[in-house]
Amino acid sequence: AQSHVLWPEIDRITAEQLHYARQGVGEGVWELFAEDGEMRMYKREEEVNGLVVDPLKAVHTVKGVTGFEMCHYFFSPDYRLDWETTIEQMKVLEKVSDDTMIFLQIHKRVWPASQRDALFWSHLRQVPDSRDPDAQNIWIVCNHSTEHHSAPEKSNGKYIRVFLTVALVCQTMIEPPKNGAQITRDDLTCKITYCSVVNPGGWAPASVLRAVYKREYPKFLKKFTHYVYDQCKNKPIRF
Numbered sequence: 616a617q618s619h620v621l622w623p624e625i626d627r628i629t630a631e632q633l634h635y636a637r638q639g640v641g642e643g644v645w646e647l648f649a650e651d652g653e654m655r656m657y658k659r660e661e662e663v664n665g666l667v668v669d670p671l672k673a674v675h676t677v678k679g680v681t682g683f684e685m686c687h688y689f690f691s692p693d694y695r696l697d698w699e700t701t702i703e704q705m706k707v708l709e710k711v712s713d714d715t716m717i718f719l720q721i722h723k724r725v726w727p728a729s730q731r732d733a734l735f736w737s738h739l740r741q742v743p744d745s746r747d748p749d750a751q752n753i754w755i756v757c758n759h760s761t762e763h764h765s766a767p768e769k770s771n772g773k774y775i776r777v778f779l780t781v782a783l784v785c786q787t788m789i790e791p792p793k794n795g796a797q798i799t800r801d802d803l804t805c806k807i808t809y810c811s812v813v814n815p816g817g818w819a820p821a822s823v824l825r826a827v828y829k830r831e832y833p834k835f836l837k838k839f840t841h842y843v844y845d846q847c848k849n850k851p852i853r854f
């Protein structure tokens with residue numbers, strides 16, 4: 616993928632998003648708006664040209680799966696329609712490499728706003744942890760809006776195109792079994808940070824968008840993480 620025209624941007628945005636995901640939510644600006652078990656979901660209220668673009672950051676801990684497994688199911692197009700309930704259609708416009716694809720997604724209409732589509736590259740990468748060299752257990756999927764020759768600039772007016780940047784950063788923690796036994800899924804914990812900024816691309820009532828995000832994001836992360844656990848629980852562990 617290093618030869619693709621998008622590579623410099625992919626490299627830059629992925630590194631930026633990894634850094635951003637690692638920043639704590641301690642600094643006062645984040646508002647906790649949803650909790651469910653180990654999941655904590657925060658947002659900042661921000662508007663750009665009168666459009667709600669509230670950045671979102673969620674942290675979650677899921678036992679029994681690895682960071683690779685979580686990122687693999689988030690990245691791969693084969694499973695997306697099983698867990699993503701807000702999309703009507705999904706198309707891979709280009710397979711840049713095994714770890715980089717370009718997606719066009721048509722999202723379900725959020726009444727009374729107009730229907731949206733999203734065109735973005737998606738990149739899966741294992742991350743060396745600068746602070747902790749023996750933690751080669753961090754994986755990231757970064758999704759970032761892009762142009763593409765085979766996606767009409769404007770979906771001939773049918774959908775409003777959103778602009779998004781999303782990062783799913785997952786770290787595997789292993790509790791080594793005392794008696795030197797083989798690692799099982801009971802010894803695994805996956806620490807998840809999910810960050811997203813979605814610019815709706817065109818006017819939509821702030822109250823409607825904020826209500827949709829408040830409802831959809833917790834539902835999405837809960838459904839997605841349960842889906843991955845169920846997919847993996849009877850399969851060999853993949854790090």
Ligand SMILES: CCCc1ccc(-c2ccc(S(=O)(=O)CCO)cc2)cc1[C@H]1C[C@H]1c1ccccn1
Nearest residue numbers: 699701722731733758777781815827828831832835
């Ligand atoms: C007016 C904006 C409509 C709208 C466009 C796009 C998205 C959206 C796109 C991508 C991703 S993802 O994390 O990259 C997973 C791959 O699909 C998440 C969210 C969300 C909404 C809004 C519908 C809301 C929503 C919120 C949370 C999850 C899903 N949908």
